[in-house]
């Protein structure tokens with residue numbers, strides 16, 4: 236007995252056409268796609284006219300497990316992911332302890348298998364403890380299933396250390412994934428350095444703290460032949476550095492978050508730490524550069540940088556509260572509403588490409604397409620349903636979003652991960 240999805244419209248990714256199609260799922264596989272299928276012996280699920288797209292893939296998620304379970308667990312984080320239409324997430328190693336051993340890779344895989352609502356692929360740390368002093372056993376970490384190496388949360392400060400890391404990553408065929416931040420430039424900053432930080436009297440983080448690392452690591456990727464992936468790009472000169480590197484034939488890819496596409500530092504009043512994130516929200520010029528980079532292919536994909544913190548932590552004063560926003564449950568409706576429906580700056584198929592197809596391609600992961608014989612990872616969207624974002628509705632333990640109260644449409648109503656229904660809403 237399989238699952239038969241009826242009354243849905245399949246998004247054709249090349250043309251954007253919505254094709255009336257029925258889908259038969261057996262086990263973990265999409266068995267058949269046709270205009271009409273025989274229902275006998277199958278569990279029928281009525282999609283109510285919803286739009287079928289490949290399951291989303293998020294390459295930047297903080298699941299906080301192990302050690303910081305008061306912020307999030309693999310169970311709550313993946314439940315939030317499934318609710319947001321995701322079937323795969325890559326989790327960041329800045330947990331407690333840092334994910335720097337094969338045993339910790341195994342812990343992630345085993346816990347996700349037992350309690351997860353989507354597939355979880357872990358990144359491993361570049362340096363032991365994320366301290367930037369000594370490289371991890373990258374080969375053993377690859378053998379244990381790491382999808383790439385990153386010290387996300389902090390930048391690797393010493394260029395020579397990054398060079399050696401890239402040489403090893405190149406040999407292993409895995410990407411180096413960077414949180415681009417030169418600490419000698421970012422210092423104790425808590426928001427973007429500019430007009431707004433000056434007005435508020437808050438210490439700033441200049442855009443160059445990011446772009447000098449992007450440029451440095453692009454050059455090191457050229458030298459070593461490694462694949463460099465740039466996390467959460469936010470600054471116009473960093474986008475230019477990626478564009479330049481791609482033109483030069485360097486193997487570099489990049490991601491941008493929904494908040495850097497939609498918000499600027501103008502929204503910060505210095506009292507609400509739900510607006511505090513790293514890299515910080517920057518200027519309108521930077522925001523536009525990120526969007527332009529996404530549309531012209533400089534930036535390959537969208538990633539949420541889902542970074543849950545407790546309510547208590549985010550109630551602290553702006554300067555001392557931790558950086559980060561949750562994002563898994565709101566990213567699609569926000570971007571669909573703002574960039575597709577309201578302003579037509581993007582098409583639906585472009586957005587789905589950036590959230591599902593591109594991450595699967597760049598990181599060589601299963602999924603990213605809805606096709607016969609392929610893995611049954613898919614999401615059904617109700618593009619008409621409009622709702623107000625209320626953090627109290629989140630499955631995530633985190634409530635920290637600057638988008639509370641925004642009205643958005645295009646909510647995921649059904650998520651199927653490897654043939655299993657992981658989220659379903661009437």
Ligand SMILES: NC(=O)N[C@@H](CC(=O)O)C(=O)O
Nearest residue numbers: 297387388512513542558559
């Ligand atoms: N993005 C953030 O503001 N915070 C992240 C770290 C990170 O992704 O750099 C976190 O772990 O909380």
Ligand SMILES: [Zn+2]
Nearest residue numbers: 387388414466
């Ligand atoms: Zn980061």
